Amino acid sequence: MGLLFAKLMTVFGDREHKVIIVGLDNAGKTTILYQFLAKEAVHTSPTVGSNVEEISVRKTRFLVWDIGGQESLRTSWNSYYCDTEIVILVVDSTDRERLTLTREELHRMLAHEDLQNAAVLVLANKQDMKDSMTAAEISQCLTLSSITGHSWHIQACCALTGEGLPAGLDWMRRGLPGLLSTASIAQKMALRSQIHEQDQLRQGHFSRFQALSRAGPLRTPSGPQGTLSSVAPRNSVSLSHSQFRSALRALPAAP
Numbered sequence: 001m002g003l004l005f006a007k008l009m010t011v012f013g014d015r016e017h018k019v020i021i022v023g024l025d026n027a028g029k030t031t032i033l034y035q036f037l038a039k040e041a042v043h044t045s046p047t048v049g050s051n052v053e054e055i056s057v058r059k060t061r062f063l064v065w066d067i068g069g070q071e072s073l074r075t076s077w078n079s080y081y082c083d084t085e086i087v088i089l090v091v092d093s094t095d096r097e098r099l100t101l102t103r104e105e106l107h108r109m110l111a112h113e114d115l116q117n118a119a120v121l122v123l124a125n126k127q128d129m130k131d132s133m134t135a136a137e138i139s140q141c142l143t144l145s146s147i148t149g150h151s152w153h154i155q156a157c158c159a160l161t162g163e164g165l166p167a168g169l170d171w172m173r174r175g176l177p178g179l180l181s182t183a184s185i186a187q188k189m190a191l192r193s194q195i196h197e198q199d200q201l202r203q204g205h206f207s208r209f210q211a212l213s214r215a216g217p218l219r220t221p222s223g224p225q226g227t228l229s230s231v232a233p234r235n236s237v238s239l240s241h242s243q244f245r246s247a248l249r250a251l252p253a254a255p
C-alpha cells in the first residue's frame with residue numbers, strides 16, 4: 001500500500017510542471033522569463049537555443065523553458081514539447097505584419113501529438129507601446145476561439161514593467177487542477193477503482209501464499225520454487241508518470 005501511495009504521489013503530488021515559452025524572435029520571451037523569476041527587466045540578446053528556470057507560484061513549481069524564436073530555431077521547438085503542460089505563446093503586440101505567421105506557428109504546434117493535453121497562455125506583450133494591438137484584436141487574428149481541444153487564455157502584459165504577468169501566472173497555477181480534471185476525472189476514478197481492485201487481489205494472493213507456505217514449499221508447475229510474484233495478478237496497474245500521461249493522451253479531448 002505504501003508503494004502504491006508513493007506512486008500515486010508521483011502522479012498527483014507535488015512535482016514540477018513543465019512550461020515552454022515560444023513565439024517569434026523579439027517578442028519578449030526572455031524578458032518575460034526573467035520578470036517571472038526576478039521581477040525586473042533584464043538586458044537580453046537574441047536567444048540561441050534556450051534558457052530554463054524554475055519558478056514557484058504559491059508552492060506550485062514550474063520548470064520554464066524559454067526557446068529562441070528566430071526562424072532557423074523554430075523547427076527545433078518540437079524537441080521541447082514532450083511532457084509540456086503549459087505553452088506560453090508570447091506575441092509582440094506591435095508586430096502586425098507577422099501575426100499571421102504567429103497564428104500558423106500556434107496552430108501547427110497545437111496539432112503536435114506531444115501537446116495534446118497542454119494548455120495555452122497567450123501573452124499580448126509590449127502593451128506599453130502606443131501602436132500595440134489589444135488582446136481582443138490579437139485573439140481574433142490568432143483565431144483563438146477555434147481552439148477547442150485545449151484550455152487557453154490571453155493576457156495583455158508589458159514585460160518591461162511586469163504588468164499583467166502575475167495574472168498570467170495565476171491563470172497557469174489555477175489551470176493545473178483543471179488540466180487534470182477536464183481531461184481525466186474519469187481516468188482518475190478508473191485508476192482508483194483499479195488500485196482498490198489490485199489491493200484486494202494482492203490481499204487474496206497473499207493469504208493464498210500464506211496458506212500454501214503453511215502446507216509446504218511453493219512450487220510452480222515447471223518445478224522450481226515459486227515466488228510471490230509468480231502468483232501476481234495479471235491486471236496490475238503501472239502508475240509511472242509517463243504511462244499516466246500516455247493514458248491521458250489516449251482520452252478524447254475535453255469538451
Ligand SMILES: Nc1nc2c(ncn2[C@@H]2O[C@H](COP(=O)(O)OP(=O)(O)OP(=O)(O)O)[C@@H](O)[C@H]2O)c(=O)[nH]1
Pocket residue numbers: 023024025026027028029030031032044045046047048067068069070090125126127128129157158159160161
Ligand atoms: N517596449 C517594450 N519592449 C519590450 C517588452 N518586452 C521585451 N521588450 C524588448 O524587446 C526586445 C526583445 O526581447 P527578448 O526578450 O530578447 O525577445 P525574445 O522573444 O526572447 O527574442 P528571441 O530570443 O530572439 O526569440 C528587447 O529589446 C526587450 O527589451 C515590452 O513589454 N515593452
Ligand SMILES: [Mg+2]
Pocket residue numbers: 029030031044045046047066067068069
Ligand atoms: Mg530570447
